[in-house]
Amino acid sequence: MLSSASSPTLTGAALDAALDDLSATGADFHRRGWSLGTSSNYSVLVGRDPLELMVTVSGKDKGRLGRGDYVRVGADGRPVEAGAPPSSAETMLHVVLARQPGVGAVLHTHSPAATLLSDHYAGQSVLRLEGYEMLKGLSGHSTHQATELTPIFENTQDIPSLALKVEERLNDADHPLQHGFLIRKHGLYAWGADIAEARRHIEVFEFLMECELRKLSLA
Amino acid sequence: MLSSASSPTLTGAALDAALDDLSATGADFHRRGWSLGTSSNYSVLVGRDPLELMVTVSGKDKGRLGRGDYVRVGADGRPVEAGAPPSSAETMLHVVLARQPGVGAVLHTHSPAATLLSDHYAGQSVLRLEGYEMLKGLSGHSTHQATELTPIFENTQDIPSLALKVEERLNDADHPLQHGFLIRKHGLYAWGADIAEARRHIEVFEFLMECELRKLSLA
Amino acid sequence: MLSSASSPTLTGAALDAALDDLSATGADFHRRGWSLGTSSNYSVLVGRDPLELMVTVSGKDKGRLGRGDYVRVGADGRPVEAGAPPSSAETMLHVVLARQPGVGAVLHTHSPAATLLSDHYAGQSVLRLEGYEMLKGLSGHSTHQATELTPIFENTQDIPSLALKVEERLNDADHPLQHGFLIRKHGLYAWGADIAEARRHIEVFEFLMECELRKLSLA
Amino acid sequence: MLSSASSPTLTGAALDAALDDLSATGADFHRRGWSLGTSSNYSVLVGRDPLELMVTVSGKDKGRLGRGDYVRVGADGRPVEAGAPPSSAETMLHVVLARQPGVGAVLHTHSPAATLLSDHYAGQSVLRLEGYEMLKGLSGHSTHQATELTPIFENTQDIPSLALKVEERLNDADHPLQHGFLIRKHGLYAWGADIAEARRHIEVFEFLMECELRKLSLA
Numbered sequence: 001m002l003s004s005a006s007s008p009t010l011t012g013a014a015l016d017a018a019l020d021d022l023s024a025t026g027a028d029f030h031r032r033g034w035s036l037g038t039s040s041n042y043s044v045l046v047g048r049d050p051l052e053l054m055v056t057v058s059g060k061d062k063g064r065l066g067r068g069d070y071v072r073v074g075a076d077g078r079p080v081e082a083g084a085p086p087s088s089a090e091t092m093l094h095v096v097l098a099r100q101p102g103v104g105a106v107l108h109t110h111s112p113a114a115t116l117l118s119d120h121y122a123g124q125s126v127l128r129l130e131g132y133e134m135l136k137g138l139s140g141h142s143t144h145q146a147t148e149l150t151p152i153f154e155n156t157q158d159i160p161s162l163a164l165k166v167e168e169r170l171n172d173a174d175h176p177l178q179h180g181f182l183i184r185k186h187g188l189y190a191w192g193a194d195i196a197e198a199r200r201h202i203e204v205f206e207f208l209m210e211c212e213l214r215k216l217s218l219a
Numbered sequence: 220m221l222s223s224a225s226s227p228t229l230t231g232a233a234l235d236a237a238l239d240d241l242s243a244t245g246a247d248f249h250r251r252g253w254s255l256g257t258s259s260n261y262s263v264l265v266g267r268d269p270l271e272l273m274v275t276v277s278g279k280d281k282g283r284l285g286r287g288d289y290v291r292v293g294a295d296g297r298p299v300e301a302g303a304p305p306s307s308a309e310t311m312l313h314v315v316l317a318r319q320p321g322v323g324a325v326l327h328t329h330s331p332a333a334t335l336l337s338d339h340y341a342g343q344s345v346l347r348l349e350g351y352e353m354l355k356g357l358s359g360h361s362t363h364q365a366t367e368l369t370p371i372f373e374n375t376q377d378i379p380s381l382a383l384k385v386e387e388r389l390n391d392a393d394h395p396l397q398h399g400f401l402i403r404k405h406g407l408y409a410w411g412a413d414i415a416e417a418r419r420h421i422e423v424f425e426f427l428m429e430c431e432l433r434k435l436s437l438a
Numbered sequence: 439m440l441s442s443a444s445s446p447t448l449t450g451a452a453l454d455a456a457l458d459d460l461s462a463t464g465a466d467f468h469r470r471g472w473s474l475g476t477s478s479n480y481s482v483l484v485g486r487d488p489l490e491l492m493v494t495v496s497g498k499d500k501g502r503l504g505r506g507d508y509v510r511v512g513a514d515g516r517p518v519e520a521g522a523p524p525s526s527a528e529t530m531l532h533v534v535l536a537r538q539p540g541v542g543a544v545l546h547t548h549s550p551a552a553t554l555l556s557d558h559y560a561g562q563s564v565l566r567l568e569g570y571e572m573l574k575g576l577s578g579h580s581t582h583q584a585t586e587l588t589p590i591f592e593n594t595q596d597i598p599s600l601a602l603k604v605e606e607r608l609n610d611a612d613h614p615l616q617h618g619f620l621i622r623k624h625g626l627y628a629w630g631a632d633i634a635e636a637r638r639h640i641e642v643f644e645f646l647m648e649c650e651l652r653k654l655s656l657a
Numbered sequence: 658m659l660s661s662a663s664s665p666t667l668t669g670a671a672l673d674a675a676l677d678d679l680s681a682t683g684a685d686f687h688r689r690g691w692s693l694g695t696s697s698n699y700s701v702l703v704g705r706d707p708l709e710l711m712v713t714v715s716g717k718d719k720g721r722l723g724r725g726d727y728v729r730v731g732a733d734g735r736p737v738e739a740g741a742p743p744s745s746a747e748t749m750l751h752v753v754l755a756r757q758p759g760v761g762a763v764l765h766t767h768s769p770a771a772t773l774l775s776d777h778y779a780g781q782s783v784l785r786l787e788g789y790e791m792l793k794g795l796s797g798h799s800t801h802q803a804t805e806l807t808p809i810f811e812n813t814q815d816i817p818s819l820a821l822k823v824e825e826r827l828n829d830a831d832h833p834l835q836h837g838f839l840i841r842k843h844g845l846y847a848w849g850a851d852i853a854e855a856r857r858h859i860e861v862f863e864f865l866m867e868c869e870l871r872k873l874s875l876a
Contacts, residue, residue, distance in 0.1 A: 028282075032252075033689075037794035037861035061853065063685070110791060112868045120875070133374055133405035134329060137256035143376045144404065155790055157800050185801065186790035196280065204256035211331045217436045217655065217874045218339070247501070251471075352593055352624035353548060356475035362595045363623065415499065423475035430550045436655045436874065437558070466720070470690075571812055571843035572767060575694035581814050582842065634718065642694035649769045655874045656777070 009047035010054075016067060018044045019054060021195050022105075023065035026056075029109055030063030034206060038062065039110040039187070041088035044195055045098050051075040053098050053106075055087040075099075092163040093189060100170055103191050105198040110187035113209035118152050118182040120216070125152050127182060129208050137204035138179045139197060149175075150205070152182045180205050228266035229273075235286060237263045238273060240414050241324075242284035245275075248328055249282030253425060257281065258329040258406070260307035263414055264317050270294040272317050274306040294318075311382040312408060319389055322410045324417040329406035332428035337371050337401040339435070344371050346401060348427045356423035357398045358416060368394075369424070371401045399424050447485035448492075454505060456482045457492060459633050460543075461503035464494075467547055468501030472644060476500065477548040477625070479526035482633055483536050489513040491536050491544075493525040513537075530601040531627060538608055541629050543636040548625035551647035556590050556620040558654070563590050565620060567646050575642035576617045577635060587613075588643070590620045618643050666704035667711075673724060675701045676711060678852050679762075680722035683713075686766055687720030691863060695719065696767040696844070698745035701852055702755050708732040710755050712744040732756075749820040750846060757827055760848050762855040767844035770866035775809050775839040777873070782809050784839060786865045794861035795836045796854060806832075807862070809839045837862050 010018055022042045029035040038059050046052040054070040056062075072080045077091040088094075094106045121127050129135060130147040138148060151169060156162050162183070169177045179201050180190035188205055192198035229237055241261045248254040259281050265271040273289040275281075291299045296310040307313075313325045340346050348354060349366040357367060370388060375381050381402075388396045398420050399409035407424055411417035448456055460480045467473040478500050484490040492508040494500075510518045515529040526532075532544045559565050567573060568585040576586060589607060594600050600621075607615045617639050618628035626643055630636035667675055679699045686692040695716050703709040711727040713719075729737045734748040745751075751763045778784050786792060787804040795805060808826060813819050819840075826834045836858050837847035845862055849855035 033864070033867070036864045037791060037857050039791055039794060039864075061857070110864070112864065112871055115789065115791070115868050116872055116875075131404055132334065133402070134256060134258055134334070137258060144374050155801050183790070185788055200256050200280070207252070207255045207258075207329075207331065210252070211334050213871065213875075214331055214432065214436070215335055217871070217876060218335075218432075219436060219438060219876060350623055351553065352621070353475060353477055353553070356477060363593050419475050419499070426471070426474045426477075426548075426550065429471070430553050433550055433651065433655070434554055437554075437651075438655060438657060569842055570772065571840070572694060572696055572772070575696060582812050638694050638718070645690070645693045645696075645767075645769065648690070649772050652769055652870065652874070653773055656773075656870075657874060657876060 010044065011046075015046065015054070018195060019067045019070055022054075022056075022070070023067075025107070025195065025199050026062040026065045029107075029202070030061075032111075032206075034109040034111040034202075035062035036110070041090055041094070041108050043091075043094040043098065043106045045104045046072065051095070051099065052080060053094055055091050055094055057085045058088050089157075090159055092159050093166060096163045096167045096170065097189070097191050099167075100191075102193055104193050105195040106189065106191040107198045107202050108187060108189050109202055109206065111206055111209065113206065113213045114182060114188040115185055117209050117213055118184045118186065122152055122154070122184050126150065127152060127209070127212070129212070132208055132211070134204055134207055137200055139192065139201070140178075148178060148208075150180055150182055151175075151177065152184055155184045155186045229263070230265075234265065234273070237414060238286045238289055241273075241275075241289070242286075244326070244414065244418050245281040245284045248326075248421070249280075251330075251425075253328040253330040253421075254281035255329070260309055260313070260327050262310075262313040262317065262325045264323045265291065270314070270318065271299060272313055274310050274313055276304045277307050308376075309378055311378050312385060315382045315386045315389065316408070316410050318386075319410075321412055323412050324414040325408065325410045326417045326421050327406060327408050328421055328425065330425055330428065332425065332432045333401060333407040334404055336428050336432055337403045337405065341371055341373070341403050345369065346371060346428070346431070348431070351427055351430070353423055353426055356419055358411065358420070359397075367397060367427075369399055369401055370394075370396065371403055374403045374405045448482070449484075453484065453492070456633060457505045457508055460492075460494075460508070461505075463545070463633065463637050464500040464503045467545075467640070468499075470549075470644075472547040472549040472640075473500035474548070479528055479532070479546050481529075481532040481536065481544045483542045484510065489533070489537065490518060491532055493529050493532055495523045496526050527595075528597055530597050531604060534601045534605045534608065535627070535629050537605075538629075540631055542631050543633040544627065544629045545636045545640050546625060546627050547640055547644065549644055549647065551644065551651045552620060552626040553623055555647050555651055556622045556624065560590055560592070560622050564588065565590060565647070565650070567650070570646055570649070572642055572645055575638055577630065577639070578616075586616060586646075588618055588620055589613075589615065590622055593622045593624045666706075667701070672703065672711070675852060676724045676727055679711075679713075679727070680724075682764070682852065682856050683719040683722045686764075686859070687718075689768075689863075691766040691768040691859075692719035693767070698747055698751070698765050700748075700751040700755065700763045702761045703729065708752070708756065709737060710751055712748050712751055714742045715745050746814075747816055749816050750823060753820045753824045753827065754846070754848050756824075757848075759850055761850050762852040763846065763848045764855045764859050765844060765846050766859055766863065768863055768866065770863065770870045771839060771845040772842055774866050774870060775841045775843065779809055779811070779841050783807065784809060784866070784869070786869070789865055789868070791861055791864055794857055796849065796858070797835075805835060805865075807837055807839055808832075808834065809841055812841045812843045 041056045043053045043055040057069050060069045071084045071087045074080050077095045097106045127150040133144045135141045135146045190201040260275045262272045262274040279288045290303045290306045296314045316325045346369040352363045354360045354365045409420040479494045481491045481493040495507050498507045509522045509525045515533045535544045565588040571582045573579045573584045628639040698713045700710045700712040714726050717726045728741045728744045734752045754763045784807040790801045792798045792803045847858040
């Protein structure tokens, strides 16, 4: 569903601009309460040959990110340069997503709505979103008469195992991952062809989850 | 209910100022969560002879609008200049509203409250707001003992057909559109003699919908 | 309950600073959703001999106030200078409050919580707030074991009549107005010895009303 | 659970930077509605030999703190310098916390969620938080399969007595205070090795309390 446009390698001013955009995105998400307590992590694809991403360094305040708060990692999820600070513990989730053609940026948020809905619907293992005009903000939906099935994975600290499950679903023709997934009592992952599209997808999911949560609290 | 003051043609610095005001309005609405995910669209009347509007270009982030993110469209809803980027898919709704005497600006928002209430009251096809002091913020209401009947239209991707329905209601002496309308699970349209009045009307509706939604969640 | 410290006449830079502080207060209240849609009005005492106040001009956007958006009014609530723009329709409420010894500023807000609670408790004509540590932010309460009885008046467009009722309660030794009052489905008035104290009182009331409203929505 | 790294004495530019960071933290907490009405108080450890803290001066607007709004206090909770303005009435709570090895900063907030949950669970004297990924933001939790038991103390104006109770719990090997505690209908105290860690702990607790409160309002 994402265009498979080739992603040129990001260097110099273009890379700086990308990191600044990620940092501004983080400041906005932190302000909204979607990335509190140094939670969340963000990445942008730097190049595909070899696969390299810039990922937020573990434990950074997402309201105050600067260019020095990202680390370059390779296809194995490890820092490319010796002595670099460790990237987020969830880096392998970014890597398996970035391996998909057309994925240029991955954003992960921890909102109250994602935390609560991923628990509320854990029994069905899916959050069903349908009939909303806002669904058109997810790349590929051209009408509100769409259904977005957002899988909910059980939370775990075994990230390699979760990354494998995510990769299986990415390649599952019958039940593919579309634009995002939830981890129970944890948060949301969404991605896009570039930072702007990934941010749009996060905003759409967070908006729709806020709607669903408020709907559940109507008397 | 709107004054039919003539709207002089906007050019040069006055047009720039109008676009900057729309962009600042968008940044505020985006911050409040009323225009997330590149949803929403805004327009200002440029002139009536011929009818021309500046409308937001389709798909722009409403928190980061600049002067280049608007396109000039004519009475048919199409860009006046060849090669211009497409304006919002809902441009014809802006055009039928701007055709009304005294309408100088049209704003469309997608808040959680508008999304949920337009669905909750879809059976009655109307959101009834009454007895609130805040109603006086809608042009023409001089007391809180007023009733604002905000029509709810079913959502559709057939915008020309919806534009026709809106136009009929604008000219329906018995049940006229007053200051705004809702589209089910989609959002709010409101307008005014100028950007300031349209923004005031949006703020009033969004405030009152937030009140109504919170009232529905009291035990 | 307010200290009866004499209020020196505000002129020149001190007056400008006071207006700038009111404008910054308005920007913050607007951001919080307490003063949307050009609702609300604010005043600061300029002098007592004769009684003069600077009150917000009617219909101004409270998120964008500047020094020119205030008008000087006298003890009769009318502009002192010929040709001045009209002040808020509710100016006489500001005047009767400013007549009290020790009152140097009056702030009026329209929040969803004030709108809903003033309706919810209209039958008792009072909002009872007790046992909260935050009550200590209201001048004169030195413990959380306090009870603040906030009267609720029915809404009316007859402001002189409402101003009389408020004045009676200000001088009612048995049931005095303490720090603020509510108008049904309308909003909150609070005041203080100066702008900082009035703002603190608004923040305390709005916080406590938010608590009360959220408590009412617990299952 | 906090590292017992020695805390060097803060002087000069390092002290200024610490106060500026506390002030920026206050501005953010005030914006979020966690420190309204001049509520809350914040401190940073200056040195251990002798024990000295900089604590917010009583009654300051937490959205507008400057370097002059802090007072240096000693191990007895009193200002070190003669003629200094009084620090917060709750200074002794800061002092008993700062006495613990590894505590470099203490933050106290008054959010609606803390106010309501500390009352809702007052019967159990504890707020139980478990199974949330966000718990990993509390120093020492390495998995979401953790349980944070946050004690709730009854509110009192007798701060020395409350400070004793807190100190007992800090030294109670069976039921130690971990990262924070609540005071009923009052608010949250949390701390950390430095300002950044204390702020992270506040953000984690406030996030989790917001989740718990919203969960309680689901139908």
